[in-house]
Amino acid sequence: MSNTSVQSVDRAIAILEILAREGATRVTDLAVQLDVHKSTAFRLLAALEQGGLVEQSGDRGRYRLGFGVVRLAGAATAQLDLSKESRPVCLRLAEAVGETVNIAVPQDGDAVNISQVRGPAAISGHNWVGQRTPSHATSSGKVLLAFGALRLPAEPARYTPSTLTEAGRLRLAEIRERGWATTVEELEVGLNAVAAPIRGSDGSVVAAVSVSGPSYRLTPERLPEVGALLAEGAREISQRIGYYR
Amino acid sequence: MSNTSVQSVDRAIAILEILAREGATRVTDLAVQLDVHKSTAFRLLAALEQGGLVEQSGDRGRYRLGFGVVRLAGAATAQLDLSKESRPVCLRLAEAVGETVNIAVPQDGDAVNISQVRGPAAISGHNWVGQRTPSHATSSGKVLLAFGALRLPAEPARYTPSTLTEAGRLRLAEIRERGWATTVEELEVGLNAVAAPIRGSDGSVVAAVSVSGPSYRLTPERLPEVGALLAEGAREISQRIGYYR
DNA sequence: CGGACGTGTTGCTCATAGCGCAACAGACTA
DNA sequence: TAGTCTGTTGCGCTATGAGCAACACGTCCG
Structure with missing residues (x-):
């Protein structure tokens, strides 16, 4: 398991970890923590949202972990x-x-x-x-x-x-x-x-x-x-x- | 949420869903189900493994969901x-x-x-x-x-x-x-x-x-x-x- | 026991998917 | 109402992801 990875998947997983640690978070805050452009953070979040692993929380623009991870864990x-x-x-x-x-x-x-x-x-x-x-x-x-x-x-x-x-x-x-x-x-x-x-x-x-x-x-x-x-x-x-x- | 996605992240999530449904699965079987080359499937798995979301099961070459998803769900x-x-x-x-x-x-x-x-x-x-x-x-x-x-x-x-x-x-x-x-x-x-x-x-x-x-x-x-x-x-x-x- | 077969893993190359820039849209506040 | 901030989208470039082919390893069978 040396360099055999996929950068965008690594980033998506890092997003999940941040959300697990911080709870509901803004796109721009995630972008800062990941050190990527906010449009990149947004698109990764969109992919994760489409897959059910994150969802938008009640507050506009905030994303949190979604029920999909609970299903996977089950x-x-x-x-x-x-x-x-x-x-x-x-x-x-x-x-x-x-x-x-x-x-x-x-x-x-x-x-x-x-x-x-x-x-x-x-x-x-x-x-x-x-x-x-x-x-x-x-x-x-x-x-x-x-x-x-x-x-x-x-x-x-x-x-x-x-x-x-x-x-x-x-x-x-x-x-x-x-x-x-x-x-x-x-x-x-x-x-x-x-x-x-x-x-x-x-x-x-x-x-x-x-x-x-x-x-x-x-x-x-x-x-x-x-x-x-x-x-x-x-x-x-x-x-x-x-x-x- | 139209086309604003990331293909490799979509594929990684599809892998997680397959593993949730099927349990421990081979790299080549995942590649077939994803309709990608086996080296692609392998690298996506490696990224997911590095992030703790999948792990190798006891049998060589088989991957299953890992404890990381349980942590995220928690x-x-x-x-x-x-x-x-x-x-x-x-x-x-x-x-x-x-x-x-x-x-x-x-x-x-x-x-x-x-x-x-x-x-x-x-x-x-x-x-x-x-x-x-x-x-x-x-x-x-x-x-x-x-x-x-x-x-x-x-x-x-x-x-x-x-x-x-x-x-x-x-x-x-x-x-x-x-x-x-x-x-x-x-x-x-x-x-x-x-x-x-x-x-x-x-x-x-x-x-x-x-x-x-x-x-x-x-x-x-x-x-x-x-x-x-x-x-x-x-x-x-x-x-x-x-x-x- | 050796060869065949199947599968996981790695190196290389290419092209396209991912990324960053910039602009736009919407919400909020003074 | 204008300014500010943030989420979202379009575009173009290049670095990353993907596929091919080879290698390594394990299993099975004659």
């Missing part, structure tokens, strides 16, 4: 907390089960994996981080569907002969009651998975923690035992990010 | 909240005391008034909004000095024969213990005032609420009773903006 806080707080639990689960553990969040109708801990037995395996996965064909997706964090697509795609493409066969009520969901070769042949719901501070399901591995190791017989472990881990992560039941 | 929330949340309390105090109520925040060594409610007895009086007032000669300023939100100037100016220009005579420790500060004709002949501290969510004093009026109405004998009312009002405002003791 997203940042959610993302920072979940990855960080789930890490120790995922490490433990990966060790206990011996397979790969992922955290997935709902996004645009899919389950998106945001972090991963490889199991000790994983020689190579798939890197799921950042990958979108279909809700109906993954255990995380099924959890998010069952607890209302995601909606089932109108026409669920088929990935393997085992993929369930009808809503009734997903057994979402049973997942809700049991507290964990499974997939048995529904996304990829030879891949099984279990997932459990993570709740946020308002009690709604905001993510899922899952274990996935090859069918020959993560057999259908193992799934209930692993499901119970995952549900316990999910409860702990939920509490770590502010859920009190 | 400042934005405090500023938006203070004027709004203090309003009902100020209205009530002005009615109860019969004099003019102001909110002042610390800024560049002065106490700056950010809002005002006129008392029922105020025929004309001074409009203090937006006005900087010297810390040592106003009740709000003395509160902000006493609780560490402002520093006393090296050579405090004299405004009236009653102005206290020596640090020892301000009795800041007594103000801290008592919970309110007074001025008796120290800024203007014929003007008295009382102020109490407003605390933010981290417990530090971020503002002061004051009552001011003519000496013949707001007499020194009335000041303790008004001080207690103000301290109560300040406590309520503090709680409204997130202070929990």
Whole structure:
């Protein structure tokens, strides 16, 4: 991070910092503090205003931080907390089960994996981080569907002969009651998975923690035992990010 | 707000929005979504990273929103909240005391008034909004000095024969213990005032609420009773903006 | 294990976007 | 009403931002 920057963006950020420190400020005062011409300050403010990061305060000509930064912070806080707080639990689960553990969040109708801990037995395996996965064909997706964090697509795609493409066969009520969901070769042949719901501070399901591995190791017989472990881990992560039941 | 913008700032803000929506994202994915070259996306990210608004997530090459946006939002929330949340309390105090109520925040060594409610007895009086007032000669300023939100100037100016220009005579420790500060004709002949501290969510004093009026109405004998009312009002405002003791 | 592939990062060059100047419009005050 | 101050806009110039291409590094697969 040497000189790889963009001067106008640096200046825009400096404006945000000044407004954070000083509160509502005039264009010309900002220009003085930035050591730029007032028309430059004005145009940077206009760009920031268009993006919602600043707004004009009640007094004419005064600008202050806008609600856009509060929105961004809300997203940042959610993302920072979940990855960080789930890490120790995922490490433990990966060790206990011996397979790969992922955290997935709902996004645009899919389950998106945001972090991963490889199991000790994983020689190579798939890197799921950042990958979108279909809700109906993954255990995380099924959890998010069952607890209302995601909606089932109108026409669920088929990935393997085992993929369930009808809503009734997903057994979402049973997942809700049991507290964990499974997939048995529904996304990829030879891949099984279990997932459990993570709740946020308002009690709604905001993510899922899952274990996935090859069918020959993560057999259908193992799934209930692993499901119970995952549900316990999910409860702990939920509490770590502010859920009190 | 027509075309008065700055393209690179627009792009930087678009990056922040994408990261808020998608979470940790790759440089090349951002470049695709922005329809710019990846080196452009990279440099915009580098600028945002230098400003603390984004950071690299644990996975190499992925960027996410950083703690800087949380800091900015904290400042934005405090500023938006203070004027709004203090309003009902100020209205009530002005009615109860019969004099003019102001909110002042610390800024560049002065106490700056950010809002005002006129008392029922105020025929004309001074409009203090937006006005900087010297810390040592106003009740709000003395509160902000006493609780560490402002520093006393090296050579405090004299405004009236009653102005206290020596640090020892301000009795800041007594103000801290008592919970309110007074001025008796120290800024203007014929003007008295009382102020109490407003605390933010981290417990530090971020503002002061004051009552001011003519000496013949707001007499020194009335000041303790008004001080207690103000301290109560300040406590309520503090709680409204997130202070929990 | 080595090669292929993909992605982040850096250096260079060019042209256009950003910047500063100057003028205009509006608000306020003596 | 004239002067002053500040926000906003138009114009022209050049420095900065953008894109190309190469390099460095990590991952994956045969």
